[in-house]
Amino acid sequence: xxxxxxxAIDQAxxxxxxxxxxxxxxxxxxxxxxxELLLFGGLFLIYGVxxxxxxxxxxxxxxxxxxxxxxxxxxxxxxxSLTMVMAVSALQRNQVKRSLGFLTGTLLLxxxxxVIKFFEWSAKYHHGIFPGKEHLHELPWGEGxxxxxxxxxxxxxxxxxxxxxxxxxxxxxxxxxGALAADNHGMLEYTGLYWHLVDLIWIFLLPLFYLTx
Amino acid sequence: xxxxxxxATGAYGTTGSYLNTPAGGGLKSWLTTVDHKKIGLxxxxxxxxxxxxxxxxxxxxxxxxLQPGTQFIxxxxxxxxxxxxxxxxxxxxxxxxxxAILGNFILPLQLGADDVAMPRLNLMSWYVYMxxxxxxxxxxxxxxxxxxxxxxxxxxxxxxxxxNVTLAVLAAFVLGFSSIMTGMNFIxxxxxxxxxxxxxxxxxxFCWGLYATSWIQVIATPVVGITLLLVVMERTxxxxxxxxxxxxxxxxxxxxxxxxxxxxxxxMVLPAMGVISEILPAFSRxxxxxxxxxxxxxxxxxxxxxLVWGHHMFTAGMSDTARWVFSLLTFFVAIPTGVKVFNWIxxxxxxxxxxxxxxxxxxxWIFLFSIGGLTGLANGALATDIHLHDTAYxxxxxxxxxxxxxxxGMFAGLHYWWPKIWGRMYNEKVATVAWGVIMVGFNMTYxxxxxxxxxxMPRRYQDYLPQFANMNMLSSIGSWILVTGLLTMLINxxxxxxxxxxAGPNPWGATTLxxxxxxxxxxxxxxxxxxxxxxPYDFTEILRQNNVEEGK
Numbered sequence: 001x002x003x004x005x006x007x008a009i010d011q012a013x014x015x016x017x018x019x020x021x022x023x024x025x026x027x028x029x030x031x032x033x034x035x036e037l038l039l040f041g042g043l044f045l046i047y048g049v050x051x052x053x054x055x056x057x058x059x060x061x062x063x064x065x066x067x068x069x070x071x072x073x074x075x076x077x078x079x080x081s082l083t084m085v086m087a088v089s090a091l092q093r094n095q096v097k098r099s100l101g102f103l104t105g106t107l108l109l110x111x112x113x114x115v116i117k118f119f120e121w122s123a124k125y126h127h128g129i130f131p132g133k134e135h136l137h138e139l140p141w142g143e144g145x146x147x148x149x150x151x152x153x154x155x156x157x158x159x160x161x162x163x164x165x166x167x168x169x170x171x172x173x174x175x176x177x178g179a180l181a182a183d184n185h186g187m188l189e190y191t192g193l194y195w196h197l198v199d200l201i202w203i204f205l206l207p208l209f210y211l212t213x
Numbered sequence: 214x215x216x217x218x219x220x221a222t223g224a225y226g227t228t229g230s231y232l233n234t235p236a237g238g239g240l241k242s243w244l245t246t247v248d249h250k251k252i253g254l255x256x257x258x259x260x261x262x263x264x265x266x267x268x269x270x271x272x273x274x275x276x277x278x279l280q281p282g283t284q285f286i287x288x289x290x291x292x293x294x295x296x297x298x299x300x301x302x303x304x305x306x307x308x309x310x311x312x313a314i315l316g317n318f319i320l321p322l323q324l325g326a327d328d329v330a331m332p333r334l335n336l337m338s339w340y341v342y343m344x345x346x347x348x349x350x351x352x353x354x355x356x357x358x359x360x361x362x363x364x365x366x367x368x369x370x371x372x373x374x375x376x377n378v379t380l381a382v383l384a385a386f387v388l389g390f391s392s393i394m395t396g397m398n399f400i401x402x403x404x405x406x407x408x409x410x411x412x413x414x415x416x417x418x419f420c421w422g423l424y425a426t427s428w429i430q431v432i433a434t435p436v437v438g439i440t441l442l443l444v445v446m447e448r449t450x451x452x453x454x455x456x457x458x459x460x461x462x463x464x465x466x467x468x469x470x471x472x473x474x475x476x477x478x479x480x481m482v483l484p485a486m487g488v489i490s491e492i493l494p495a496f497s498r499x500x501x502x503x504x505x506x507x508x509x510x511x512x513x514x515x516x517x518x519x520l521v522w523g524h525h526m527f528t529a530g531m532s533d534t535a536r537w538v539f540s541l542l543t544f545f546v547a548i549p550t551g552v553k554v555f556n557w558i559x560x561x562x563x564x565x566x567x568x569x570x571x572x573x574x575x576x577x578w579i580f581l582f583s584i585g586g587l588t589g590l591a592n593g594a595l596a597t598d599i600h601l602h603d604t605a606y607x608x609x610x611x612x613x614x615x616x617x618x619x620x621x622g623m624f625a626g627l628h629y630w631w632p633k634i635w636g637r638m639y640n641e642k643v644a645t646v647a648w649g650v651i652m653v654g655f656n657m658t659y660x661x662x663x664x665x666x667x668x669x670m671p672r673r674y675q676d677y678l679p680q681f682a683n684m685n686m687l688s689s690i691g692s693w694i695l696v697t698g699l700l701t702m703l704i705n706x707x708x709x710x711x712x713x714x715x716a717g718p719n720p721w722g723a724t725t726l727x728x729x730x731x732x733x734x735x736x737x738x739x740x741x742x743x744x745x746x747x748x749p750y751d752f753t754e755i756l757r758q759n760n761v762e763e764g765k
Contacts, residue, residue, distance in 0.1 A: 021330060021405050021406065023405055024330035024331060024401045024402075024405045024406075025331070027330075027400070027401045027404060027405065028330065028331055028334070028397050028398070028401045031396075031397040031400060031401070031431055032393075032397060034431060034432075035393050035397075035431055035432075035434070035435045036435070038432060038433075038435035038436055039435040039436075039438055039439050040439070041435070041436060041439075042435070042436045042438075042439035042440055042443075042469055042472075043439060045469070046443075046454055046465065046469075049462070049465060050454075131446070131450035131451065131452050132449075132450040132451055137451070137453075137459070141460040144453065144459070144460070145453065145454070145460070145461075148452040148453060148454065149454075151452075152443070152446065152452060156439075
């Protein structure tokens with residue numbers, strides 16, 4: 001009975017004659033990015049409070065971090081933002097192959113970022129500097145907090161990188177299947193916006209942790 | 214059958230009722246719908262289920278406090294019971310409350326739109342809400358049992374207790390996500406989908422209330438999200454941000470917690486204020502007094518309310534400067550609130566008032582919320598707060614604002630829009646009686662708490678000194694009356710939805726766009742998308758029709 005009345009309509013999701021507004025998705029995405037900033041904002045606040053309480057310890061602890069790896073990772077992530085922009089603009093101009101290429105490049109660069117991060121973290125882990133390990137609790141008060149903040153903030157950032165990679169992979173397949181194209185590139189653009197935010201947050205993490213000495 | 218007739222008379226989704234479009238869909242058509250009206254009702258069904266659970270727990274708390282000494286709840290269990298009561302009522306009922314039920318249903322109708330801006334996200338937010346709710350309930354039976362920290366999860370106790378704080382906190386985190394999604398959706402909807410001709414200052418005031426609410430949800434919720442995650446990290450990894458044993462600062466937790474949780478009380482109250490601003494003009498048959506002042510005061514409450522969180526910590530250890538600044542800002546919130554109350558009363562003045570059930574709830578709301586607001590100013594003053602902090606006075610105060618403000622506002626809205634939602638009218642006589650019983654029971658339950666607090670009875674204790682016995686008994690008896698009233702109200706509404714007489718498109722003679730479509734509305738809300746040429750509360754046409762009917 002339900003099928004005979006309105007055959008043209010997707011019965012599972014109701015009628016998709018809902019007047020779609022392409023601007024809405026973008027507005028919603030910007031609001032979401034705003035909430036992401038505030039999510040990290042709580043951690044930045046804690047960082048600010050504890051750093052103002054024990055500045056020397058933060059400087060001292062920051063020397064433990066590998067500045068070369070931190071800067072390399074910044075370059076990797078900034079480059080991935082560039083390739084992301086190029087993937088978006090290529091799709092807008094209907095250059096599907098180019099777009100797929102740049103998106104793959106972004107994925108590879110973000111994987112590189114995670115690999116470098118992994119080596120940094122595991123080096124710290126072997127020195128017993130890791131949340132929950134005893135050595136961390138034996139450090140002076142401010143230094144212990146510094147490393148806990150370091151793991152929480154770069155950890156949350158890393159989770160965002162992983163989520164970004166998952167979304168990029170989905171987008172990649174959608175472009176390949178033609179579900180996303182020049183006249184319908186919103187999802188790629190929003191992924192790009194998200195990726196720039198991940199990049200932006202890292203740009204603040206680098207000086208706060210690696211360059212603060 | 215009805216549907217094929219509909220197809221003959223109009224395009225799909227523009228005639229008939231949303232309740233049976235698509236026809237014969239059954240449960241699946243609800244669980245997979247992207248229709249904002251059905252999603253609103255799905256939220257309603259879930260929330261009122263939780264409300265009944267929370268109400269029963271509150272009832273048990275009052276029953277335990279009927280007499281001094283232990284009646285039937287041990288001191289330890291009592292901690293878990295009031296925590297569960299708070300978590301359910303706050304995170305599962307009043308925070309999502311009005312926006313998720315009435316906002317979802319009414320906002321697109323009032324804007325003249327066919328749905329919210331992101332319908333699929335809307336459905337997803339319901340599933341996220343249900344996930345959070347299931348997690349909260351799962352914390353009952355897993356781990357060390359229900360959290361016994363109070364709904365605030367204060368460090369350091371929340372970091373050390375053996376009860377299942379981790380799962381409860383994660384549930385609150387997930388529920389926050391759902392709240393953010395709804396907020397994002399409403400802001401986008403209001404910016405993008407207003408009917409042609411409807412400028413921001415031609416929006417109904419309920420939409421303004423939701424707009425202010427949504428901004429708070431978007432701005433404040435992520436902060437508590439990260440804070441609660443850090444509590445989980447403290448419990449699992451011992452990162453030491455809030456644990457004094459590891460050099461952390463528990464007051465920092467309180468700051469981060471209240472940066473969200475104070476603004477969120479305006480998430481509960483602002484939409485209720487919007488509901489009241491709809492009901493008063495409709496039943497006094499005149500435009501609202503000071504439209505712009507009410508609209509802007511909603512935004513002012515949202516902005517100032519974001520900056521007052523410190524008044525929860527006057528006795529916890531803050532600098533004197535911080536204390537007086539937070540106290541001053543707290544008093545500032547009273548200004549836009551006062552602007553609203555005076556405008557509402559001015560709206561009633563010289564109106565042709567028709568006393569119907571929604572108006573009774575609205576007027577009762579103003580009474581209860583005024584008590585709640587004014588008792589709040591006493592806590593906001595530094596000197597008196599030292600005496601009042603952590604007493605039963607606080608419990609009385611926030612029940613007047615949260616229950617009297619948010620929940621009674623929701624009941625007002627439900628009675629106002631019920632005929633639009635179901636196309637059927639509830640029994641107005643029973644509803645009036647239920648209203649009276651609720652008002653008596655409410656004041657009898659919560660007013661004694663204000664007095665008890667002034668006398669020095671601390672909150673969150675399962676036992677008390679003999680001099681508090683009379684007032685506690687009065688309060689407990691009041692809770693029986695209150696529960697009777699609430700159950701009568703709910704049963705009456707449900708019966709009305711099932712078998713009430715048809716209500717017609719505009720039973721109250723109201724002017725906003727939702728009353729210009731059929732009751733219940735068709736799937737796409739309007740047969741033809743409306744355009745707007747006047748402000749929201751222009752009664753010229755309604756009054757002219759009334760005069761014609763009366764033969765003048």
